[in-house]
Amino acid sequence: EKGKYPHYMLKEIFEQPESVKRAMQGRLDEEYATAHLGGLNMSTRELLEIEQVVIIGAGTSYYAGMLGAYMIENLARIPATTELSSEIRYRNPIVKRNTLYFAVSQSGETADTLYALRELKRKGGKVLGICNVVGSSIARESDGGVYIHSGPEIAVASTKAFTSQITAFYLFALLMARMRDLSFEDGLILLRGMKELPDRINAVLKQSEHIKHLAEKYSYARNFLFLGRGLNYPVALEGALKLKEVSYIHAEGYSAAEIKHGPIALINPDTPSMFIVPRDELRDKVITNMKEVKSRGGKVIALCTEGDNGVRQIADDTIEVPEVNRYLNPFLMVVPLQLFAYYMAIKLGRDVDQPRNLAKSVTVE
């Protein structure tokens, strides 16, 4: 089943051009520069009445939700936030009439998310699912939703589900934005950019040898920081989670701006930082944060846009990805982080597909 790949994790990382394509299949509408998501089971009128979106999930699905909230807010201008399933359930959540909830779960069986969904529904909340496994508990108990069609994800570390979950959110954000303020032209730019994603992801995958080499070079480190801002802040959190899970190296994800409020005290030559710094509106700010790390003796790997000389001059090493619409950077940025974690785990002799202490789906609270 793994075919030519030694591990499921690597196979699933390499499947992403196809799995992202499947998540978009039949859902993009060029004529109206919008998306169709039939499974939402909501009329256009009902969608128009939404005043707030709250997304719940755990682990990688939670980080996908963070990105989703950011996109919905940015593009559709609807207030959107993310909550950990395990927290919202016990917070006596306030459920309001025009709030739409999303429960994000690859397996559709995560107990924390399932129980939170039930609590929200009990209070009259409308909850949609973003699931991979068809017919799973969360998919069945939600009021509708979006299947991401990733195909089976076997490795404990989630990879292709993440890129498909965010695809689902981009589609939803596009749909909602085009009903509100986003122009046809701007909608089309995003939609066309999304269509090109499989090719761009392929270009990133071609750099796997370089990423493997970097993982080996930095395998001396016992601590790692992952730093990004804006849309790439959740990507930094996801990169840190991947490294922890499969390599057992201690890693923390932060907003690059936050390090000066404490974590910069950790910087030393043995604690490298992975900066996510695409060419976008926050690039210059992140470069300033990179300089702060360098001047304190920290090593910097920068994940940046192809040919960014400004970044090359500061970083010790770079991983460069093609230029895309600024909203789409997270798709290209997360792939090298998945590969980096994978190769690090291999270098350290870890059980990549079945890391210690972890199960694929966590069906206990």
Ligand code: M6R
């Ligand atoms: O099946 P789910 O998406 O609900 O799972 C949620 C988390 O348990 C899961 O994402 C976990 O964090 C992964 N092992 C991350 O790689």
